Amino acid sequence: MNNSRRQFVRHGSFAALALAMAARVPAAFAQSGENLRIGALNDVTGAGSPYGGGMQKAILMAADEINATGGAGGRRIEVFAEDSQTAPDAGVLAAKKLIEVNKVHAILGTWSSGVAAAVMPLTDAAGIIHCTNAGASNITSSKGLMFRYSALSVRIGQALAREIAKRGHTRLATMAFNNPSGREITGGAKQGWEKLGRQLVGEVVYEPNRPSYRSEVQTILANNPDAIVLGGYLPDFTVILRETRQAGSNVKFYAPAWAVNQKLIDALGAPACEGVMTHDYVAALDSTAYKTFVDKFKKATGIDPTENYYACCAYDMMTVVGLAAQAAGGKPAIAPMMRAVANPPGTMMYDFVSGKKALAAGTKINYEGASGPIDFDDLGNVKPLFKLSEVRNGKVELVGNAFQDY
Amino acid sequence: MFYLNLMVNGVVEGLIIGLAALALNLVFAVGRFPNAASGDFMTIGAYAGYSVQQLGSHSALVQGLAAVAASVAVSLASYALVFRHLVGRSMVAPLLASIGLGLFYRSIVSLLFGLDPLFFVMPPIHAYTVAGLRLQGTDLWLATLAAASVAIVLLLLHVTPIGREMRAVADNALLARASGIRSRRVMIALWSMVGAITGIAGLVVALRTTVNPELGWGLLLPAFAAAVLGGVGSPAGAILAGLLLGVMQELSTPWLGFSYKIALSFVVLTVVLLVRPQGLFGTAQVVR
Numbered sequence: 001m002n003n004s005r006r007q008f009v010r011h012g013s014f015a016a017l018a019l020a021m022a023a024r025v026p027a028a029f030a031q032s033g034e035n036l037r038i039g040a041l042n043d044v045t046g047a048g049s050p051y052g053g054g055m056q057k058a059i060l061m062a063a064d065e066i067n068a069t070g071g072a073g074g075r076r077i078e079v080f081a082e083d084s085q086t087a088p089d090a091g092v093l094a095a096k097k098l099i100e101v102n103k104v105h106a107i108l109g110t111w112s113s114g115v116a117a118a119v120m121p122l123t124d125a126a127g128i129i130h131c132t133n134a135g136a137s138n139i140t141s142s143k144g145l146m147f148r149y150s151a152l153s154v155r156i157g158q159a160l161a162r163e164i165a166k167r168g169h170t171r172l173a174t175m176a177f178n179n180p181s182g183r184e185i186t187g188g189a190k191q192g193w194e195k196l197g198r199q200l201v202g203e204v205v206y207e208p209n210r211p212s213y214r215s216e217v218q219t220i221l222a223n224n225p226d227a228i229v230l231g232g233y234l235p236d237f238t239v240i241l242r243e244t245r246q247a248g249s250n251v252k253f254y255a256p257a258w259a260v261n262q263k264l265i266d267a268l269g270a271p272a273c274e275g276v277m278t279h280d281y282v283a284a285l286d287s288t289a290y291k292t293f294v295d296k297f298k299k300a301t302g303i304d305p306t307e308n309y310y311a312c313c314a315y316d317m318m319t320v321v322g323l324a325a326q327a328a329g330g331k332p333a334i335a336p337m338m339r340a341v342a343n344p345p346g347t348m349m350y351d352f353v354s355g356k357k358a359l360a361a362g363t364k365i366n367y368e369g370a371s372g373p374i375d376f377d378d379l380g381n382v383k384p385l386f387k388l389s390e391v392r393n394g395k396v397e398l399v400g401n402a403f404q405d406y
Numbered sequence: 407m408f409y410l411n412l413m414v415n416g417v418v419e420g421l422i423i424g425l426a427a428l429a430l431n432l433v434f435a436v437g438r439f440p441n442a443a444s445g446d447f448m449t450i451g452a453y454a455g456y457s458v459q460q461l462g463s464h465s466a467l468v469q470g471l472a473a474v475a476a477s478v479a480v481s482l483a484s485y486a487l488v489f490r491h492l493v494g495r496s497m498v499a500p501l502l503a504s505i506g507l508g509l510f511y512r513s514i515v516s517l518l519f520g521l522d523p524l525f526f527v528m529p530p531i532h533a534y535t536v537a538g539l540r541l542q543g544t545d546l547w548l549a550t551l552a553a554a555s556v557a558i559v560l561l562l563l564h565v566t567p568i569g570r571e572m573r574a575v576a577d578n579a580l581l582a583r584a585s586g587i588r589s590r591r592v593m594i595a596l597w598s599m600v601g602a603i604t605g606i607a608g609l610v611v612a613l614r615t616t617v618n619p620e621l622g623w624g625l626l627l628p629a630f631a632a633a634v635l636g637g638v639g640s641p642a643g644a645i646l647a648g649l650l651l652g653v654m655q656e657l658s659t660p661w662l663g664f665s666y667k668i669a670l671s672f673v674v675l676t677v678v679l680l681v682r683p684q685g686l687f688g689t690a691q692v693v694r
Binding site for chain 1: 412416419423525527535618663
């Protein structure tokens, strides 16, 4: 009797094992149907907070759109949203959680160079896509996994130098927040200025969170510059601008858009901010993709994304990854497909739904996004439109036309 | 003139560091441990002053009173709830507790106000230029306030009975107790004083820069350097050391640059610890 029971158990367990393995085998094919897990790693708080919240919402919105059509390549998009706090240590902790715990297939929407540079080695080691807006040149991937939806900060600096010369300034100085973003904007400005045969009259690199910037301001003003390219953020620029005006100088600052906004004007008052110049990317405002994105975003969140170029980028990041996953036919290798769906030649597409249909019909597509044409070069960079604005009467107003030759 | 202006910058910054170092030295002298939460008392004072401005009051006096009140409250609470229970243990226990308390206060502040830096509404005010020397009106006020706080503290310590009792406890706690000095009164006076000093220092820093959760923590290390340089346990030494460090830092910028001038404080700290550990004015204590 024991023998037969033992036999039954043995045969039964073999049978059960065989059944289980048989059940597993289709699962191996169904692995391509596994959810496409996306890490939305955005600077919701900190110096990037004007943009990070909008970026995260845009990614979620794009993911919902993709899932409403049945997913990308048969894979449902699952977004894990984290706040990198515009701080590299918080960003790395969040990225590790996304990669090791949530096992994401892509990280989208890093914005500050500090966070993106810290997260880049992690994404490369994990072999996953990293879509970023950070401009520092040390953010590169040896595996072709980095896709930058902005320009390199160095090129922005060079473009600024040319604009500043065009506007008749002759004595340029630079002030840089001591991180790659700040140093490369000013480094690019220096390069651009020297290419015009001129020399800077002052260069200062300053540290964050100092109890005072008096000496830094005193040093930079020592040689009477008439323009200063500043690569920094809102907290430090507020103090520096206040100190500069208190020193009696009306020098013209050229600062990034994330350092010049209503908070600055509220803290210092409109007269002190009068004439401050700021530079920013601008979305392709006339494009179909942009207009439909704005409508959808306003309906979904109630916020106008016009001032948040990076939210448009984040939307495009998710959409391009979705289209690439669709083009990959549900297979895991998405990165090689990124340029196939976003770069010319191809039929121009402005949203995921039409892109998915075209891909299903076998057409080569060229996605033109809400933020711009999105054509990645060999290094993974795009060339967005760029604009200058000036603070006039307490408001930031566009000056001249947006341009792209830089 | 360039260097004289740098010196003036250094004096103002040095006074702030000196205030923080004073708070540290007081606690070390009377309480016998380094209080790593001093910076966070400053932060809380700054946020209290900021809240008052947000509620509509632009009077520096009201903001200052709010800052002092908040810091004193937090300081006394820290003593009553935590440090009082660690008396008699080795120095490590209250030190670690103060680090933990600091983290706790920073988290509360972040929870209530968010992590983003906040700004006092302070339009620029032109500086007076006296014979090439640039004197900022607001900085002069703040420097006077800091100097006055120092003077009041030193007066309290050397002229009032409670000050005498504090110095007695600082000298020899056992003997003080045997002489009938009630430690509870002394401690309350100590922590109130510490709260007032850190509240003022925090508000001064916030008025000149931004209000953020790391405000005090960022000043803690230079304050420690000044405290050690001045002589741990010497209030006057702390102020002088703070001034010295502030001036030296700013004067060094043409050579060291702005990124490395901060390192100067720590080089000084290291040298002092190696060469003359009791600092400029401290007394060497024999540890049996």
